[in-house]
Amino acid sequence: MLLEHLQTQLAERDALALRRRRRTVHTPCAPHQQVGESDGQAPREVLAFCSNDYLGFANHPDVIEALAEGARRYGAGSGASHLISGHGQPHAALEEELAAFLAPHVPDARALFFCTGYMANLAVLTALGGPSATLFCETLNHASLIDGARLAKAAVVKYPHCDLRVLEEQLAACATPLKLIVTDAVFSMDGNVAPLPELLRLAERHDAWLVVDDAHGFGVVGAQGRGSLAHFGLRSERCIYIGTLGKAAGVSGAFVAAHPTVIEWLVQTARTYIYTTATPPAVAHALRKSLELIGSGEGDRRRHHLQALIAALRASLAAALPGRSWRLAPSKTAIQPLIVGSNADALALAAALQAQDLWVPAIRPPTVPAGTARLRITLSAAHSLDDVDRLVEALVRAACVVGSLG
Numbered sequence: 001m002l003l004e005h006l007q008t009q010l011a012e013r014d015a016l017a018l019r020r021r022r023r024t025v026h027t028p029c030a031p032h033q034q035v036g037e038s039d040g041q042a043p044r045e046v047l048a049f050c051s052n053d054y055l056g057f058a059n060h061p062d063v064i065e066a067l068a069e070g071a072r073r074y075g076a077g078s079g080a081s082h083l084i085s086g087h088g089q090p091h092a093a094l095e096e097e098l099a100a101f102l103a104p105h106v107p108d109a110r111a112l113f114f115c116t117g118y119m120a121n122l123a124v125l126t127a128l129g130g131p132s133a134t135l136f137c138e139t140l141n142h143a144s145l146i147d148g149a150r151l152a153k154a155a156v157v158k159y160p161h162c163d164l165r166v167l168e169e170q171l172a173a174c175a176t177p178l179k180l181i182v183t184d185a186v187f188s189m190d191g192n193v194a195p196l197p198e199l200l201r202l203a204e205r206h207d208a209w210l211v212v213d214d215a216h217g218f219g220v221v222g223a224q225g226r227g228s229l230a231h232f233g234l235r236s237e238r239c240i241y242i243g244t245l246g247k248a249a250g251v252s253g254a255f256v257a258a259h260p261t262v263i264e265w266l267v268q269t270a271r272t273y274i275y276t277t278a279t280p281p282a283v284a285h286a287l288r289k290s291l292e293l294i295g296s297g298e299g300d301r302r303r304h305h306l307q308a309l310i311a312a313l314r315a316s317l318a319a320a321l322p323g324r325s326w327r328l329a330p331s332k333t334a335i336q337p338l339i340v341g342s343n344a345d346a347l348a349l350a351a352a353l354q355a356q357d358l359w360v361p362a363i364r365p366p367t368v369p370a371g372t373a374r375l376r377i378t379l380s381a382a383h384s385l386d387d388v389d390r391l392v393e394a395l396v397r398a399a400c401v402v403g404s405l406g
């Protein structure tokens with residue numbers, strides 16, 4: 001029964017061009033990778049525009065060396081959860097450094113390190129979203145924020161994408177003592193940026209808190225890569241900031257930076273913090289190196305190069321695809337989606353790129369709304385301008401194959 005049921009459902013996904021497949025990467029995360037199509041098959045060299053490794057730190061020699069050194073010093077595993085015996089000195093030092101890094105924007109911040117951003121988001125929304133709270137959730141929020149809101153005991157109100165007017169009405173009509181506005185800072189499938197100054201103003205006016213998931217902004221935007229609050233020059237105790245460390249930071253993990261009382265409450269009550277084995281201390285050790293690089297002149301140079309790549313891609317694509325119904329999303333960030341429309345077209349385009357040894361993922365519903373399937377092009381400081389040229393040329397050729405559709 002179960003198997004038949006699942007097979008029918010899987011066949012339906014095939015019919016809708018919604019079946020997802022994994023490819024196997026044989027080399028480090030970098031623009032040029034060896035990728036296997038399926039198990040056992042010999043890998044091929046591809047040029048990839050898929051990762052969230054925006055600064056190229058996933059394969060940075062200093063970060064790799066710090067990870068190895070961390071393993072030699074602190075061993076392979078943490079052995080326990082943070083509240084038992086898994087909280088290592090590298091975790092503690094990293095938290096201090098992250099708190100200092102965010103302190104210009106979240107005054108007196110304390111930081112709490114999590115195994116993943118998914119777990120950090122579940123922690124914040126379930127620990128703060130009790131029965132006396134209302135969560136005001138942006139429609140395009142990441143799945144982990146959506147799941148956090150589902151698990152929370154709070155009332156959940158969704159507001160349309162970046163719609164401040166509707167949000168204000170909802171806030172004004174809300175009678176619960178605690179109100180939390182919850183938003184991605186940089187939208188992960190669109191690359192646009194939430195109106196954080198206006199959201200903060202609404203939070204102040206309605207005595208609400210602002211939960212900002214900066215997975216795609218931390219390390220990349222703002223002075224010294226301090227993230228989206230820095231990008232807008234914001235500073236407020238009302239901000240509960242979540243940064244992830246598997247994207248621009250190039251390693252793994254996440255953190256929440258917020259008022260010390262908020263952080264203490266998370267330590268005491270957040271189940272995704274308490275009931276899980278602490279990340280290996282070597283990872284925290286590597287992240288300290290990564291954080292140092294983010295804030296350094298090298299970080300500045302990489303962010304500068306990334307901006308040049310973004311500008312080059314947008315200019316070339318605007319020139320190369322005139323008159324087509326495909327449209328490049330209005331994004332200024334490293335996430336540059338090419339919105340194609342149907343699932344089948346997005347897949348055909350991705351396949352036509354793959355035939356040229358380029359790897360750009362097709363993103364389909366339910367990750368994005370129906371009818372807005374897209375290629376999600378992501379750029380990294382590890383790309384060269386030549387890589388971007390090759391992508392644009394390959395897209396033009398692919399567009400001929402997918403042909404009349406475009």
Ligand SMILES: *Cc1c(COP(=O)(O)O)cnc(C)c1O
Binds near residue numbers: 115116121244245
């Ligand atoms: C990637 C991502 C997360 C999850 O972070 P992980 O560390 O990968 O679990 C959360 N929010 C957003 C917006 C993301 O893009």
